[in-house]
Each structure stands twice: as C-alpha cells, then as structure tokens.
Amino acid sequence: xxxxxxxxxxxxxxxxxxxxxxxxxxxxxxxxxxxxxxxxxxxxxxxxxxxxxxxxxxxxxxxxxxxxxxxxxxxxxxxxxxxxxxxxxxxxxxxxxxxxxxxxxxxxxxxxxxxxxxxxxxxxxxxxxxxxxxxxxxxxxxxxxxxxxxxxxxxxxxxxxxxxxxxxxx
Amino acid sequence: xxxxxxxxxxxxxxxxxxxxxxxxxxxxxxxxxxxxxxxxxxxxxxxxxxxxxxxxxxxxxxxxxxxxxxxxxxxxxxxxxxxxxxxxxxxxxxxxxxxxxxxxxxxxxxxxxxxxxxxxxxxxxxxxxxxxxxxxxxxxxxxxxxxxxxxxxxxxxxxxxxxxxxxxxxxxxxxxxxxxxxxxxxxxxxxxxxxxxxxxxxxxxxxxxxxxxxxxxxxxxxxxxxxxxxxxxxxxxxxxxxxxxxxxxxxxxxxxxxxxxxxxxxxxxxxxxxxxxxxxxxxxxxxxxxxxxxxxxxxxxxxxxxxxxxxxxxxxxxxxxxxxxxxxxxxxxxxxxxxxxxxxxxxxxxxxxxxxxxxxxxxxxxxxxxxxxxxxxxxxxxxxxxxxxxxxxxxxxxxxxxxxxxxxxxxxxxxxxxxxxxxxxxxxxxxxxxxxxxxxxxxxxxxxxxxxxxxxxxxxxxxxxxxxxxxxxxxxxxxxxxxxxxxxxxxxxxxxxxxxxxxxxxxxxxxxxxxxxxxxxxxxxxxxx
Numbered sequence: 001x002x003x004x005x006x007x008x009x010x011x012x013x014x015x016x017x018x019x020x021x022x023x024x025x026x027x028x029x030x031x032x033x034x035x036x037x038x039x040x041x042x043x044x045x046x047x048x049x050x051x052x053x054x055x056x057x058x059x060x061x062x063x064x065x066x067x068x069x070x071x072x073x074x075x076x077x078x079x080x081x082x083x084x085x086x087x088x089x090x091x092x093x094x095x096x097x098x099x100x101x102x103x104x105x106x107x108x109x110x111x112x113x114x115x116x117x118x119x120x121x122x123x124x125x126x127x128x129x130x131x132x133x134x135x136x137x138x139x140x141x142x143x144x145x146x147x148x149x150x151x152x153x154x155x156x157x158x159x160x161x162x163x164x165x166x167x168x169x170x
Numbered sequence: 171x172x173x174x175x176x177x178x179x180x181x182x183x184x185x186x187x188x189x190x191x192x193x194x195x196x197x198x199x200x201x202x203x204x205x206x207x208x209x210x211x212x213x214x215x216x217x218x219x220x221x222x223x224x225x226x227x228x229x230x231x232x233x234x235x236x237x238x239x240x241x242x243x244x245x246x247x248x249x250x251x252x253x254x255x256x257x258x259x260x261x262x263x264x265x266x267x268x269x270x271x272x273x274x275x276x277x278x279x280x281x282x283x284x285x286x287x288x289x290x291x292x293x294x295x296x297x298x299x300x301x302x303x304x305x306x307x308x309x310x311x312x313x314x315x316x317x318x319x320x321x322x323x324x325x326x327x328x329x330x331x332x333x334x335x336x337x338x339x340x341x342x343x344x345x346x347x348x349x350x351x352x353x354x355x356x357x358x359x360x361x362x363x364x365x366x367x368x369x370x371x372x373x374x375x376x377x378x379x380x381x382x383x384x385x386x387x388x389x390x391x392x393x394x395x396x397x398x399x400x401x402x403x404x405x406x407x408x409x410x411x412x413x414x415x416x417x418x419x420x421x422x423x424x425x426x427x428x429x430x431x432x433x434x435x436x437x438x439x440x441x442x443x444x445x446x447x448x449x450x451x452x453x454x455x456x457x458x459x460x461x462x463x464x465x466x467x468x469x470x471x472x473x474x475x476x477x478x479x480x481x482x483x484x485x486x487x488x489x490x491x492x493x494x495x496x497x498x499x500x501x502x503x504x505x506x507x508x509x510x511x512x513x514x515x516x517x518x519x520x521x522x523x524x525x526x527x528x529x530x531x532x533x534x535x536x537x538x539x540x541x542x543x544x545x546x547x548x549x550x551x552x553x554x555x556x557x558x559x560x561x562x563x564x565x566x567x568x569x570x571x572x573x574x575x576x577x578x579x580x581x582x583x584x585x586x587x588x589x590x591x592x593x594x595x596x597x598x599x600x601x602x603x604x605x606x607x608x609x610x611x612x613x614x615x616x617x618x619x620x621x622x623x624x625x626x627x628x629x630x631x632x633x634x635x636x637x638x639x640x641x642x643x644x645x646x647x648x649x650x651x652x653x654x655x656x657x658x659x660x661x662x663x664x665x666x667x668x669x670x671x672x673x674x675x676x677x678x679x680x681x682x683x684x685x686x687x688x689x690x691x692x693x694x695x696x697x698x699x
Contacts, residue, residue: 041224041225042224043200044200044201044202044224045200045202045224052685052686054685054686106224131686131687133685133686143682143685143686143688145685145686145687145688146688146690159688
C-alpha cells in the first residue's frame with residue numbers, strides 16, 4: 001500500500017523533487033531570470049552548512065540575494081567570450097555564488113536565490129544546467145553536478161545538476 | 171465575484187499549496203547507517219540486520235547472498251520510522267555475505283545498494299579449479315603428443331646417431347624411418363587436439379578450421395612447424411650417408427631441441443634465458459640417448475658392433491650430464507617446493523617419470539660397466555644379453571615419454587599460483603576519460619582494485635575523488651560502493667573488498683574531476699571462481 005502510494009505520488013509530483021532543483025524550469029534567452037535553487041534535504045541526514053552554485057557560461061550580470069544567517073560570497077572570473085548585455089560588451093563577472101555559515105537541518109527546507117541575464121548566445125530548446133554543491137556538517141558533500149549525456153535524462157543520474165529549459169527570445 | 175467562485179478559488183489554492191508542500195517534503199532516501207556496518211567483520215551471526223535511511227522507505231527486494239554464492243530472499247522485516255529491521259536467517263555460515271537491498275522512497279525513486287559483512291573472517295579465495303575438456307579430446311591430445319615424442323626420440327634421435335656415434339647400420343634404417351613417419355602422422359592429431367582443447371570443443375569439431383586456426387595461433391603451432399621440418403629433413407638425412415648426411419643429421423637433432431623449446435609449460439616459465447635453453451638441451455640430450463638405442467641394437471648384430479658400442483660408451487656421459495643438469499634446473503623452477511612432487515598432479519607426473527629414469531640409468535650403468543667390456547672382449551652371451559637389455563631400455567623410454575605426454579594435462583605449481591594471482595582487467599575509453607582497472611586476484615575472495623585514470627587524450631587526469639560501485643545484477647547484488655584512495659604514484663586503490671560470487675560484474679567509476687564536474691564510466695569484467 002505504501003509502495004503504491006509512493007509510486008502514485010511519484011507519478012504526480014515527479015522524481016525531480018528528490019534533488020536540488022530550480023523553481024522556474026523554463027525561461028526565454030535574452031531575458032533576466034530569477035533562479036530559486038530549492039534544497040530539499042541535507043547530505044545523508046547531516047545539516048547543510050554551505051551551498052555553492054556554479055554559474056554556467058552564457059549567464060551574466062549575476063546578482064545573488066543575501067540570506068539572513070548566511071554569509072554571501074561570489075567568485076569572479078573571466079568568461080570564455082565577451083557577451084552582449086543590452087549593448088555593453090561583458091567579458092568577466094561572477095562565476096560562482098557561495099552561501100555559507102548557515103545551518104539548514106535535514107528536516108528543513110530552504111531556497112537560495114540569485115538573478116542573472118540569459119544571453120542570446122545560449123541556444124533555445126536546450127537545457128541549461130546549473131551545478132550545485134551542497135556541503136554539510138561532518139564533511140559530507142552532495143554534488144548536484146551530473147549533466148546528462150546525449151540521449152539520457154536527469155532521471156538516469158543519482159546527482160543530476162538542476163536544469164532549466166531555454167525557450168526562444170520573446 | 172460570487173461566493174461559490176470565491177470558495178472554489180480558495181479550495182483550489184489550498185489544494186495547490188498542499189501539493190507544493192507535499193512535493194517539497196518528498197526526497198529520495200539515502201542510506202545513513204547499517205548494522206552490521208558495510209565491510210564489518212563480526213564474531214557471530216547476527217539475529218537481525220538493520221538499515222536506516224534519511225527518509226521513510228518501502229522495501230522492494232531484500233536478498234542475502236551467502237559465501238557459497240547462493241541468494242535467498244529476505245521476507246521477514248519490520249518498518250519503524252526510517253529504519254528497516256530485517257530478521258536474519260538462523261543458519262548463516264561463516265564467511266562473507268552480501269545484504270542487497272532495493273527500496274523505494276516516498277518520491278517513488280527506487281534506490282539500491284549492498285552491505286558487505288563477514289562472519290568470523292572474510293571468505294578466503296576458493297581452491298583453484300581447472301577446466302575440464304572432453305575426455306576423448308584429452309586422449310587424442312595425449313596420443314598426438316606421444317606419437318610426436320616417439321618420432322622425435324627414436325626417429326630423429328636415431329638419425330642423430332650418425333652425427334655423434336657412427337654410421338647407421340643398414341637394418342636400422344627401416345624402423346627409424348617408421349618412427350619418423352609416426353611423428354609426421356601424429357602431427358595433425360596433436361595439432362587438431364590442441365585447437366579443440368584451446369577452444370573447449372568436442373572431438374566432433376576436429377575438422378573445423380577454427381580448431382586448426384586456434385592451434386596454429388598457439389605456441390604449439392611453432393613446435394609443430396619446427397618438428398615437421400625436422401622430421402622431413404631427418405628422412406632425407408637417413409638415406410644420405412656420408413658427410414652431408416651427418417651434417418643434416420646434426421641439424422635435425424638440434425631441431426628436436428628447438429621444437430620442444432618453442433612451447434610448453436617449462437619453456438614458458440621465467441626466467442626465460444634459463445628455461446628455454448634448458449628445455450632445448452634436455453630435449454637434444456634425450457633424443458641423442460633414446461635414439462641411440464635402436465641403432466645400437468642393430469649394430470650388435472654386425473661384426474664391428476663392439477667398436478660402435480665402445481664409442482657410444484665413451485661419449486654418452488656428456489649427454490647424461492646435459493640431461494640431468496637441465497632437468498634438475500627445470501624441476502626446481504617448476505615444482506618450487508619439494509612436497510609438491512607428491513601433492514600436485516604435475517609433481518606426481520615428474521615423480522613417476524623420475525622413477526623410470528632411475529631404472530633406465532640403472533640399466534645403462536649395468537650395460538656400460540659390466541656388459542660393454544664383455545662384448546668388446548668377444549663374449550657371445552654378453553651380446554645377446556645386451557640386446558635384451560637394450561630392448562628393455564627402449565620399452566622404458568616409451569613408458570617415460572607416455573608419462574611425459576601427461577604433463578600436457580597438469581599445470582606446474584608455479585603456473586597454478588600464477589594463474590590464481592592473475593588480475594581481472596578492463597580498460598574503459600570514452601571521449602572524456604580513460605581508466606585501466608585491475609582486480610587482483612581476478613577471482614572471488616578478498617581483492618584489491620587499482621585504477622589508473624587518464625583523460626580522453628592520454629593526458630594525466632587529476633581527479634579529486636574516485637568512487638567505485640560494483641554490482642552483479644543477475645544474481646541480485648545491488649552496487650557495493652567503495653571510496654578509492656589516491657596512491658603516491660597517482661593511481662587509485664580500493665583494498666577493503668571481498669567479492670563473494672564469480673561471474674560478470676558491473677563496475678562503475680564515479681570520477682570527480684573538479685568541484686563541479688563529474689564523469690561516470692561503466693564497464694563489466696569477469697571474475698573467476
């Protein structure tokens with residue numbers, strides 16, 4: 001019965017909820033996107049103390065949202081190429097966002113938010129992956145960084161990176 | 171807005187909110203704790219197993235694979251909070267067990283894994299089993315070998331008599347020629363049987379080209395080729411007396427050594443610089459000694475027989491020394507320990523052979539120190555007695571060769587130990603990464619797994635972490651996961667692992683290239699029983 005219930009819920013809710021995921025899972029290129037990374041649980045029961053988000057190539061003008069109880073840091077670096085940001089060529093910026101120093105218990109839920117511009121160099125009708133590393137108490141780490149190979153879906157992986165379906169520019 | 175519509179909207183909102191809340195509570199289950207712990211060695215059989223997860227779960231399949239490789243389903247369990255308690259069977263044997271679990275968590279995502287634990291001590295590697303081929307093929311192999319050996323010893327050895335003792339008595343030519351023919355006729359039998367044995371085919375497949383190709387590709391192919399040439403050349407030398415014949419006879423005599431040194435356990439042993447020359451000398455010496463018996467018997471019927479006998483007596487000690495020294499060297503390398511002479515099939519064959527060789531040496535010594543003088547001084551009774559003893563010696567040589575041909579079916583202790591220690595290896599090559607995986611020894615029992623990583627362009631791959639997961643889905647073993655440790659030379663090692671069952675295991679590598687980049691490689695490899 002419990003199994004059936006579990007399977008039923010799974011069909012309804014989708015297995016993606018088991019992992020770190022993005023709240024808004026599709027967005028047009030050439031627009032500003034608000035990324036809400038949802039962290040549903042700790043690492044094998046341990047509380048989360050750090051969340052690191054790698055900004056994928058082609059996403060610029062990053063503005064992370066500060067979080068009460070957490071220290072916010074960014075790692076800046078050069079992009080692979082120069083991107084056009086409303087007419088301004090942009091070749092460097094935030095490559096990684098880190099929230100640390102907080103404590104998110106395994107039985108609690110939280111969201112980590114940043115905003116960024118999806119450049120028109122990104123290809124519509126593809127999935128943009130945003131790797132997230134979740135570090136926990138006791139040295140445990142969960143890495144949501146697996147990017148599905150061609151012909152596979154995120155469901156085939158144990159630790160899929162959160163994904164975002166890109167749609168054509170409006 | 172009507173009240174009904176407002177109520178409907180409120181309800182809809184509540185429903186959506188509850189769905190979202192339910193969704194967020196869902197998460198896949200991770201195994202947090204097990205009893206016994208993964209990899210643990212416990213003193214006595216536990217009454218129950220427990221698996222604690224990060225989320226509530228429902229078991230799908232629970233099975234226990236025992237040290238004998240048999241799998242049984244575990245059906246008695248209780249679920250409490252997030253811990254699954256399983257009643258253990260009461261008759262658990264000592265050794266390594268695998269508790270394989272597959273559960274579904276509330277998100278409907280099935281997850282599985284295995285817990286490895288040992289009662290008493292980890293299972294030791296099982297005794298070595300050797301593959302059995304069709305008995306008919308084995309007999310054919312033995313027969314082919316024996317025919318070949320007889321051809322080399324009495325045929326080519328007989329021809330060699332010209333080279334080192336005296337011209338052949340005319341009457342000896344016909345029997346020597348028949349031994350050469352026997353060697354040539356045995357060749358296809360030996361080659362076909364070799365191929366059948368290599369491919370584990372039944373006798374009925376003897377005419378299939380694949381068996382012949384397999385034999386030709388083996389080291390025995392070289393032996394067959396050299397021996398065939400030597401046997402044909404010996405036939406030529408046999409009917410060409412004089413200087414040229416003697417020269418050819420010398421060459422074919424050495425050909426016996428070359429043929430036998432080209433294949434076989436002894437030639438393949440290390441150190442090669444010692445074993446190959448030793449086999450060569452042993453074979454040349456053997457052919458010289460054994461081959462001289464037939465011509466001697468015929469020479470004794472001739473008037474100059476005493477002179478021929480005296481020349482043989484004077485020269486034979488050199489050959490005996492060569493045979494004994496080379497034989498001793500090979501025995502030491504192959505048998506390794508003295509008790510192996512009686513405890514291994516290889517040692518028993520050697521012991522049997524040595525007993526007959528001692529008898530042969532005894533007869534030879536009697537001939538040399540008693541009868542030779544009597545024959546030379548012209549006693550007729552001594553001549554006939556010597557002839558009878560030579561006939562007995564020929565019979566002994568045939569028996570020795572028949573025993574030696576049995577070696578084909580035994581592996582020397584050295585080779586058995588080496589075969590058991592042989593790793594199971596697999597190479598994985600993808601565009602992103604390459605891995606060389608060695609499981610040592612490549613059989614069930616405690617193993618060490620070493621992994622060398624390279625990137626797709628043969629460059630070094632500096633991984634941050636490496637995890638291995640080994641599974642045997644056909645027998646219901648979910649992945650056994652182990653973290654590898656990096657060695658000083660840059661390779662990765664997993665040493666606390668016991669593989670409980672043989673067969674084709676799936677090995678998956680989870681390579682953490684950098685904090686945000688992971689590569690997975692997956693391949694299967696065969697673990698021997």
